[in-house]
Amino acid sequence: MKQSTELQQLLSSIHRKSYPAYKSLKGVYDFRDYVLSIDHVQGDPFASPSHLSVRVPLARAGFPAEYYREEHTRIALQDYLNRQFYSQVQRFTFKAKGSGKSGLISVSRCGQEVLDRTACQIGERELTLRFSVGFPANGRTINAPELEKILFDFLPKCVRAVCYYRSLPAREVEQVIFLSRDQHAIREELKKRDLAAFVANGSILPRESGVSSLPMKGSVPFVSPGSLEVELELPYKGKLKGMGIPRGITLIVGGGYHGKSTLLNALEVGIYDHIAGDGREYVIADDTAVKLRAEDGRSVRNVDISLFINDLPNKKDTHSFSTPDASGSTSQAAAIVECMEAGSKLFLIDEDTSATNFMVRDDFMQQVICREQEPITPFLERVRELYEEAGVSTILVAGSSGAFFHVADTVIQMESYRALDITRRVKELCRENPVNRTKPAPFAAPKTRKPMELPRQEKPRMGRDYHGRSLENREERLKVKVRDKDEFLIGRETVDLRYVEQLVDYEQTAALAQMLKYAREHCIDGRRNISQVAEAVLGQLKKGGLEAVCGGSYVPGGLAVPRRQEWYACLNRYRG
DSSP states (O other): OEEHHHHHHHHHHHTTSBGGGGGGGOEEEEOSSSEEEEEEOOSSTTSSOEEEEEEEEHHHHOOOGGGTSSHHHHHHHHHHHHHHHHHHHTTTTTOSOOSTTTTOEEOOOOOSBOOOBTTEEEOSSEEEEEEEEOOOEETTEEOHHHHHHIIIIIHHHHHHHHSOGGGSOHHHHHHHHHHHHHHHHHHHHHHHHTEEEEEETTOOOOEEETTEEEEOTTOOOOOOOGGGEEEEEETTTEEEEEEEEESSEEEEEOSTTSSHHHHHHHHHGGGSOBOTTSSOTTEEEOTTOEEEOOOTTOOEEEEOOTTTBOOOTTOOOSTTEEESSOOHHHHHHHHHHHHHHTTOOEEEEEGGGSOHHHHOOOHHHHHHSOGGGOOBOOHHHHHHHHHHHHOOEEEEEOSSOOGGGGTOSEEEEEETTEEEEOHHHHHHHHHHSOOOOOOOSOOOOOOOOOBOOOOOOOOOOOSBOTTSOBOTTOOOOOOEEEEETTEEEETTEEEEOTTOTTOOOHHHHHHHHHHHHHHHHHTOOSSSBHHHHHHHHHHHHHHHOTHHHHOSSSOOSOOBOOOHHHHHHHHHTOOO
16 A cells, blocks of 8 residues: 555656556555545546545544444445535535546435445445546646645545544434434334335425425325324334335325325335435335336246236247237236246336226126136236235225225325325225126246346457457457436347336446346356346345445446345346
């Protein structure tokens, strides 16, 4: 390890040299209170910024050990420190001058959810912050004094303000830990009380706009119906009352614009903890919950959808169904089976984004088109079995069809954003208006899928490299490029995640891209099926974190750990 004075000397020696001379700075430097690592140096001032990291021994950082001993509090503390670091860095970004990205200091920007990110990590012995810096230049000539200003003036101020417990408001840090423990306690209570979700009284569910996840000002605070109200005793919040949604089949109904989808959207992200002030801090859902919808045109590979679709006119086998262009009904049937493979125990469904012919067939239609002529067994006829046979609960927003009333355990009506329990009244109406439904084929657990194979090799490049060697039959290096939260490119293949609605951050998608690259290179061998490939990568992730699947000589700062369910969804949507 070099000393910080050596870094200063190096900076002086390369001042006004050509930009590639910055590469000589790569290495690790001791700044006494912390260690600075220059992990990757950009090629020119207009390229992606250089990657740096700061490491502080935990003994020197001084945070109480009980704050990071448990996983949930460790993640909450990391999230808090990352937000503080971002706030500090904003004071100095672009204060060093130059061309292109010169002077940029970039740190992961957190949303309302608390995620486990590589930008800030607390390990066994040290606290690590990862960030990017645009190394300054005039044109393509190094401006070393401006970089020295960043590394020896701006950065030490940010590190001192964030990485040491004595520099932070102790009460504020304590409240972050207390909130995390209370949220964890609610998740434990869901299991004990056999609840699918909990929505605290006073929660603010509506968001500011379709592109903002901030709470809407002037919103109606949520109040639980008395019949569904439960009281929890939390470690720090104390007594907290709210609506407990029991496991089973729950309908959310009501007129248009009265808050049905708003409640469902809050439950969708209830799989994550939220920061104080979000309004949904105490909206907690089963952490395996998955939002299901129809996805016309998506790829489906070797999925047993026979529980819902059988006897197709073209005689296609639905016990191992594949298509590059699924219909709404086949895509939704496949998604249910895939989510069961991923271990989901709660389905969240909005009638508006579902395939109508997959969800329900009314009595009159069943009389006109008899069962023998219809290959689809609607979700309505399987939803009860999914709960009783597979232990999977469903929360369904219904706005136009009353067919699900006859199978629902709980019915919640939203009226001007106020929740009403109308279960008793609905059950009385059901008794007065019975329906005669034909029985579907017996419930059978979906079959295990075939082994997952690598995509066929892409056409080899022709020509010669700069050494004059033939490029024919050389395999191209697998590259990934994340375009936005909804999609990334791996090799030449686009992975479309538009309808994986519980992805909330670009950095989760970036992590999924790295995980799929690792799976391509190490796990997809023609012998393992998709679950075995998924679990092999998750095992590696659990053992060594995102570092274990990234490869390369350093860990980038812009990654956030996705859930098991989103990882399975990514693998299932990979057309390769």
